[in-house]
Each structure stands twice: as C-alpha cells, then as structure tokens.
Amino acid sequence: MKFTDGFWQLRPGVTALYAQQAYDIEQTDATADGPGLVVTAPTAVITKRGDTLNRPVLTVTLSSPLEGVVRVRIAHHEGGRRHGGFDLPGAVAGGAGTASVDADGGVLRTGSLTARVAPGAPWSLSFESEGRRLTGSGHKAQGYVRLAAGAQVDPGIVGNARAAETAATPDAFVHEQLDLAVGELVYGLGERFGPLVKNGQTVDIWNADGGTSSEQAYKNVPFHLSSRGYGVLVNDPGHVSYEIGSETVERVQFSVPGEVLEYFVFAGPTPKDVLDRYTALTGRPPVVPAWSYGLWLSTSFTTDYDEQTVTSFIDEMARRELPVSVFHFDCFWMREFNWCDFEWDARVFPDPEGMLARLHDKDLRVCVWINPYIGQRSPLFREAADQGYLVTRPDGSVWQWDLWQAGMGLVDFTNPDATAWYQGHLRRLMAQGVDCFKTDFGERIPVDVEWFDGADPSRMHNLYTQLYNAAVHEVLVASRGEGDAVLFARSATAGGQTMPVHWGGDSTSTFASMAETLRGGLSLALSGFAYWSHDIGGFEGTPDAGVYKRWTAFGLLGSHSRFHGSQSYRVPWAFDEEAVEVTRVFTRLKMRLMPYLFQRGVEAARTGVPLMRPMVLEFPDDPATAYLDRQYMLGPDLLVAPVFTESGEVEFYLPAGTWTSLFTGESVEGGRWVRETHGFTSIPLYARPGAVLPWGAREDRPDYDYLDGLTLRVFPGGTGTAEVLVTTPDGRSATFTADRDDVTR
Structure with missing residues (x-):
C-alpha cells in the first residue's frame, strides 16, 4: 500500500510518525529469544526533557531465534492489535544470539549475521554479514501510519475485508523499509505468476482464487529473497502489503495493519543458505513417497x-x-x-x-x-x-x-x-x-x-x-x-x-x-x-x-x-x-x-532446497541468470528449457562450461544464449558440466529398487572424482564414486 505522495508529502488523509533516533539502547535477556536489544525510538529527535512529553515512541526489539537469523519487532502500542505470527518449529530455546551495548551503539550477533543500531539521530539499523552490509533501515523507514476516513490510498484486493474488519476505528499500520542496493533484485513472495523479479511491483499477501493470469495468488508467502544474499520473512499471517522499489524506489517496504510489525532477516551468503535457514525456522518439507513422482x-x-x-x-x-x-x-x-x-x-x-x-x-x-x-x-x-x-x-x-x-x-x-x-x-x-x-x-x-x-x-x-x-x-x-x-x-x-x-x-x-x-x-x-x-x-x-x-x-x-x-x-x-x-x-x-x-x-528434507530451481538459485554469481524465468534447473545437474511454441523454436541460456544434451549426446559450450528447434518428442534438456547422473534401470514405475541395475552416467566438463548418493524408496542408501577425468561423451 502506498502512503506517500512523492518523496516529500503524504497522501491526503494519511498521517505518519517515524523512528527518528535511537534514544536509548538496552541489552536484555528477556526477549522471546533470550539475549537481545530493546531500543526506544522517539518519533522526533529529543533535544530537551520537555520533548519527551506527548511524544509517541516506537519500541524496537532485536533478538535471534536461530543462528544466522535476526528477529526485529517494531511496536507502537505493545498491547495493541496484532495478527500474531507463524509457527516456528525451528526456534532455539533460549535464543541463538549475543547482544552488547557500548558508546558505538547496540550490536546483536548470531552466526555470520550482525544487526547494528547506531546511537542517536538519524535512525539507523543495519544488517551485516562477514564485514559486508546487506541492507538496513534508515530515515523514515520505520513508521506508524494512520488513515483518516476517506484517505486517498488504494487498499488493493483486501479493501472490502479491511472495511469490515476495522469499521469502528480508523486504519492503523506499521511499516518498515529496507534499503535496496544498486542492482539488487528481489524474489519470492509465494506462487506469483508475473515476472520472477519482483522489483517495481506492488504485492498483497492475501490468498485469493484468481487464476494464474492475474496478480492474485493462491499461495501467498510474506518471504522475499534478495540477490545480495539474505532473506526476509514478515512474521504476520494477516494481510502484508509490499512495495518493492515501487513507492520508494531505493527500498522494499512492507506494512501490516495494527500496532506491531515483526520480521526476520536470514543470512546467506548464497540463496540456498537463505532457504536452508528459512525452512529450518519455519519447517522442512518431508520426503514424499516415490510413487507420487x-x-x-x-x-x-x-x-x-x-x-x-x-x-x-x-x-x-x-x-x-x-x-x-x-x-x-x-x-x-x-x-x-x-x-x-x-x-x-x-x-x-x-x-x-x-x-x-x-x-x-x-x-x-x-x-x-x-x-x-x-x-x-x-x-x-x-x-x-x-x-x-x-x-x-x-x-x-x-x-x-x-x-x-x-x-x-x-x-x-x-x-x-x-x-x-x-x-x-x-x-x-x-x-x-x-x-x-x-x-x-x-x-x-x-x-x-x-x-x-x-x-x-x-x-x-x-x-x-x-x-x-x-x-x-x-x-x-x-x-x-x-x-x-x-x-x-x-x-x-x-x-x-x-x-x-x-x-x-x-x-x-x-x-x-x-x-x-x-x-x-x-x-x-x-x-x-x-x-x-x-x-x-x-x-x-x-x-x-x-x-x-x-x-x-x-x-x-x-x-x-x-x-x-x-x-x-x-x-x-x-x-x-x-x-x-x-x-x-x-x-x-x-x-x-x-x-x-x-x-x-x-x-530437500534436510536443506529445504527445492527440486525445481530457478537458474539464479543454482548460479547466483552469473548475472545472466538473474531474470531467467523460461528455463530452470531440475535438481543441481539438469537444465530444462520448456518449448513455448508449436514450431519448436526455443531460446535459452547455458552458463559457462561444457553442457551435454540428454537427447542427442552432443556437447555445447556455455556462457552464451542458444537457439534450437525441437520436435515434440524432445526438449532442451542438458546435463551440467561434470554431472554424474544415477540412471535407473526401469521405465515402467517410479517406486522400484534404484540400486538394482543402476548406471552412473558421467558427462564431460568435470575433473577428479565425484561421489553420488542414491537412496531407495525403502530407505536403503549407497554411495558411488565416479572418475570424471577425460570424459568426452
């Protein structure tokens, strides 16, 4: 939801109070996650004692429920309305962070992730990993917003719902804005059918039966993953509204109705690491039966x-x-x-x-x-x-x-x-x-x-x-x-x-x-x-x-x-x-x-990494993969480029290295775009350089003994040995070693 009218003004009927400074920062062991920081953030800079009167504050609490994860809670009125959070089966009893306060401000450390609150004004909350700033919350980022009757904002698909929900009182929201670096891209937010990269979009987290040809989604997840190696979950099952470089183009804004907003920042550094930590906190997928494939x-x-x-x-x-x-x-x-x-x-x-x-x-x-x-x-x-x-x-x-x-x-x-x-x-x-x-x-x-x-x-x-x-x-x-x-x-x-x-x-x-x-x-x-x-x-x-x-x-x-x-x-x-x-x-x-x-x-049951993978998940350091949404990796070693034309013409990108077609056996050098034409019984399906595929002996059913008649298919482009683990539907497993040197076909 957009609250502002350009860079300087608010929309008619909108009032906003922002965290202006870290007035005091306290180390505490009394958060939901054990050690943490509690910050009093007045909505004006305090210059004298009288300034503390008749002045709302935002109470900002930082803690860590799991190593490499920081919880941030922003509250206007702690006793006010909040939708509550999601189940967090992976949260560690007693928390996973250490907190300290000195003249330079407050610091919460958890694994490779550090949250740092600068003392005084202007408001500054930053997230760092291994000496590198990932993102942060700055001036006018943390805000408490009120909407008067008739405020000129677009409530999106939840407008009627909110009217019913809060008919007795004016709408109140809390929002946070996290910085977007130059070139930073945002992904995720559930099963969304528009562009894979979410920059420039307004997204409402509100489940709807809208079909695949609309901005609505059946599976709304208030979690986004950044190309800079971190992720963010807004811990609110209710309506969460996102402006992703769309209202304030240098920031991702997320807002929730009520008095409290809570979110988690997940460290990387890789997208897979982020998903590992995210699913460790919110729940891993189970192993599904082989017959279901x-x-x-x-x-x-x-x-x-x-x-x-x-x-x-x-x-x-x-x-x-x-x-x-x-x-x-x-x-x-x-x-x-x-x-x-x-x-x-x-x-x-x-x-x-x-x-x-x-x-x-x-x-x-x-x-x-x-x-x-x-x-x-x-x-x-x-x-x-x-x-x-x-x-x-x-x-x-x-x-x-x-x-x-x-x-x-x-x-x-x-x-x-x-x-x-x-x-x-x-x-x-x-x-x-x-x-x-x-x-x-x-x-x-x-x-x-x-x-x-x-x-x-x-x-x-x-x-x-x-x-x-x-x-x-x-x-x-x-x-x-x-x-x-x-x-x-x-x-x-x-x-x-x-x-x-x-x-x-x-x-x-x-x-x-x-x-x-x-x-x-x-x-x-x-x-x-x-x-x-x-x-x-x-x-x-x-x-x-x-x-x-x-x-x-x-x-x-x-x-x-x-x-x-x-x-x-x-x-x-x-x-x-x-x-x-x-x-x-x-x-x-x-x-x-x-x-x-x-x-x-x-x-996947161990790491949370999906079977079907966007190219950017498997090749995050290749900038050419950032926007690719017409091809994918099936597991780590197979590239699939569906054909979206009856004629069979298809264009796709191969990252660097020697890729091999599973249909023709021909090898192609990557680091470039490829054009091919396919009949209906083939598709661009390429093995990654140096891949070793365990190849089953049966083609009549999915639930068979994979070790019986198993073949290892070794593809060009790799060196040294590779270990391949194979687990059968009944839980037996075996590890095989393959030599990848001098493989040409």
Whole structure:
C-alpha cells in the first residue's frame, strides 16, 4: 500500500510518525529469544526533557531465534492489535544470539549475521554479514501510519475485508523499509505468476482464487529473497502489503495493519543458505513417497465419468505402455450440490470399495478431491451447524454464501471437535481404499465472521489453509506413515512447505499460460517450497495438440506430474497419436531419472532446497541468470528449457562450461544464449558440466529398487572424482564414486 505522495508529502488523509533516533539502547535477556536489544525510538529527535512529553515512541526489539537469523519487532502500542505470527518449529530455546551495548551503539550477533543500531539521530539499523552490509533501515523507514476516513490510498484486493474488519476505528499500520542496493533484485513472495523479479511491483499477501493470469495468488508467502544474499520473512499471517522499489524506489517496504510489525532477516551468503535457514525456522518439507513422482491421471472436472470411464482410461494407458501411478477422482465423485458429504455418488459409483480394490489390483494409488466447505444440501450441513463445527457470523448465525456451492458453510478448524469430525470422514474414505487427497480451495475465507477459538478474522484469512491442510495431512501420516503421506494442495502460506505437494491452480490452455505457470512455480521455489506441480495442458478450455504436447514434456520434467483439465478429458490419444508418443517418451524418461529425483527430495528434507530451481538459485554469481524465468534447473545437474511454441523454436541460456544434451549426446559450450528447434518428442534438456547422473534401470514405475541395475552416467566438463548418493524408496542408501577425468561423451 502506498502512503506517500512523492518523496516529500503524504497522501491526503494519511498521517505518519517515524523512528527518528535511537534514544536509548538496552541489552536484555528477556526477549522471546533470550539475549537481545530493546531500543526506544522517539518519533522526533529529543533535544530537551520537555520533548519527551506527548511524544509517541516506537519500541524496537532485536533478538535471534536461530543462528544466522535476526528477529526485529517494531511496536507502537505493545498491547495493541496484532495478527500474531507463524509457527516456528525451528526456534532455539533460549535464543541463538549475543547482544552488547557500548558508546558505538547496540550490536546483536548470531552466526555470520550482525544487526547494528547506531546511537542517536538519524535512525539507523543495519544488517551485516562477514564485514559486508546487506541492507538496513534508515530515515523514515520505520513508521506508524494512520488513515483518516476517506484517505486517498488504494487498499488493493483486501479493501472490502479491511472495511469490515476495522469499521469502528480508523486504519492503523506499521511499516518498515529496507534499503535496496544498486542492482539488487528481489524474489519470492509465494506462487506469483508475473515476472520472477519482483522489483517495481506492488504485492498483497492475501490468498485469493484468481487464476494464474492475474496478480492474485493462491499461495501467498510474506518471504522475499534478495540477490545480495539474505532473506526476509514478515512474521504476520494477516494481510502484508509490499512495495518493492515501487513507492520508494531505493527500498522494499512492507506494512501490516495494527500496532506491531515483526520480521526476520536470514543470512546467506548464497540463496540456498537463505532457504536452508528459512525452512529450518519455519519447517522442512518431508520426503514424499516415490510413487507420487509418477504420472497422475485425472477424470478432469466437469466431464462425465463412471467406473467404466475410469477403467477404460487406465486400461488404454496400459495397452499403450504409458505408466500411470495415481488415478485422481475430481469433484463429481460426490453428488452435485452435496460437496462435501464424503460419499460416493451411488448413481455412477455403486460399489466404491470394490472399484477401489480393482484399481489397487492394477497397481494404482487413488486420490480424491475434497474441499473445506459443506454445501447446504449435504446431509452433513445440519449436523455440522448443530454441533458448532461451522464458522459463524458475529450474530451467531452460520456464515453461508452461494459462490461455488449453494448455501455452503465453512468448517471451523480452530475447533478441535470440528477438526476431529472432518478427519473422521477422511479416515472412513481411507478405510475404503483412498490413498491421498487433493485439498482444493481454502483461499476465499471471509473476515466478517467469528472463530471458535476467538482468532482474529484477518489472521485466519491466510492461515486457514494451514489448518485445513494440516488436518488432512495428519490423517495421512497417521494412516500411511510419514514417508507415504502426500497431499495435492492448492492454497498455502508460510509453513505450507511442510505438507506437500502443491499444484499451480487454474491456468488456461495456452502457451502464454504455460509460461506464467512456470513463473509461478519458480517464484514458489524461491519461497521455500520443495515440491510443485500443475495441470498439464492447462485447466480452463481444451488445449490444441501442440500446447498439450509441449506442456506434457514440461510437466513430466518436474517433481510431480498430473494430467487434469476442466471440460475435457486429458488422455493423450484424445489429441493425436503423437501425443501418445510424447507421453511415453517423457514418462519413461522420468522413471529412469527417479534415483536422481528421489535423492533430491531426500536432500530437500534436510536443506529445504527445492527440486525445481530457478537458474539464479543454482548460479547466483552469473548475472545472466538473474531474470531467467523460461528455463530452470531440475535438481543441481539438469537444465530444462520448456518449448513455448508449436514450431519448436526455443531460446535459452547455458552458463559457462561444457553442457551435454540428454537427447542427442552432443556437447555445447556455455556462457552464451542458444537457439534450437525441437520436435515434440524432445526438449532442451542438458546435463551440467561434470554431472554424474544415477540412471535407473526401469521405465515402467517410479517406486522400484534404484540400486538394482543402476548406471552412473558421467558427462564431460568435470575433473577428479565425484561421489553420488542414491537412496531407495525403502530407505536403503549407497554411495558411488565416479572418475570424471577425460570424459568426452
């Protein structure tokens, strides 16, 4: 949200008070994280005792919850309204920093990161690492802002929500501005479908069901990563508004409504180091089951289907030697208007237990669609309403609306009994034979409501998805075990990476939407999410054969791959025979890559580094990678450049060194842009210089013994030996050594 009118003035109706000086700095052991600093920052420079009267101050507290991480808390009124923070499972008891105060000011040290508060005026808070200034908060950076009625600011997509939330009082905000160095670039902030580099953008952290072709996002994460080797998380699940070099062009501004703002700064020096620390604090992703990496085939959304339809798809995939691992039943496995009642529509699925057993006999896992809403026609609606399991309005009536499902109510996951009730229905489905759930929706969460536990409605808007997915994930873990639990979720916020997998929402069936989908995945990867998927071919509309085939190649070169659409089936023979061959080539390729891919998942659980990586994450010292958002690294050693044209023309960048095509075996010198033309059964897929790829022996399934028949493929451009670790789906592991000297092909 923009509060200023140019460099000197505020917008009409806006008043602002800024931290002007560090009047006093105290070392304390009484912060939430142990040792820290407490700074009294008056909103005017104090020159005499009388200046201390009738003068607001900002209280700024610095501490460290984890080595290499600084917590900054800015409070106008400590007892005032705040949305609270995210769960921080990695916070260290007693803190991880040391604090000191002397004539030069206050210093908090934690690992390689130092926060320094200069005494007196002007206000100066800086963050340094290994003697290098990363960023800082200076004059007019920390501010307390009030909006009078009719203030001329644009509240963005949360305007109506805020009006409902704070109708009784004027709006109040706290903001911070951190310096941007010359050439510094900002990434992250969730799954955003616009440019990968966020400089110049206004971003609202507010989950919304807006499709991939808009500025809105299903997965909003108030975490950004800087090209200068640090990251920042705003510790507020409510609405966070960002101006990234867009209002004050030399700074990143983030603001929250209320009286308190809290944020964390994460040290690098590399982007991977930042993600390591960020996910260490907010939660690591688990290892997901090997079977989930295989191809997921869906009924699609509004198509007509029954068991015969499903069986015909699966049998035809098998006849054409197209490996399928998971079959997904979308919404209409339940009767229309009944979503959710968790009951199979008996008109088309009269024998669900038998059908699920027959699917298991075909060596398939089964996923079913659910959402957190209970339609009024559902037999469960009255039960949930009577038991107090649905979110209510302030007058005590059940909150309902007609968007999506007629008269639907919203399950209140702040009520433990409601959560247990919802989970009971999931357990019943799992007892029937369901293996996993697609947790759709969770974004359109109202703020003019009351929650069972008294939670702030604005806090719950973004955080609702966390409770929803956690309720489902908990059932899967309890039933299947940690290593066999997987979701297919759409909405998320900070911490959602602990409950994978997430998919990219409702794209259209075009090359442009394919490109924006990729941008969303790369942005989410830089927000701490290790696994990601999308609807191959696009969701809305029906792709032409060219889009479908190009998207298939892209979709099968990621962590998770699903054919899904809205009005049409997405089986490959519905497009043309070449689409069948494209599916066969890339599905089999992915199965051969499973020893490599699964190991990347094991490493993600340890480091938080995603499987699908923006080029800048793997090559941060190569300035040519900074803006690249039409290609990516799949793990550390494979470069993928999806083809966004039917003609097959594609342009991509190869960093320095000798790169080798997995399709042709030809080696190409990098440090330059490359133009190629590809048929539908190939794609720019290059092995990194000196890469050693563990190559699996099977191409019919993802969950096999990777050590049985394993081959090491050694590529040119490296020297010396390389160690390759391979972990099997059952947890066995082995380390292999490969000599990379004198390798030419």
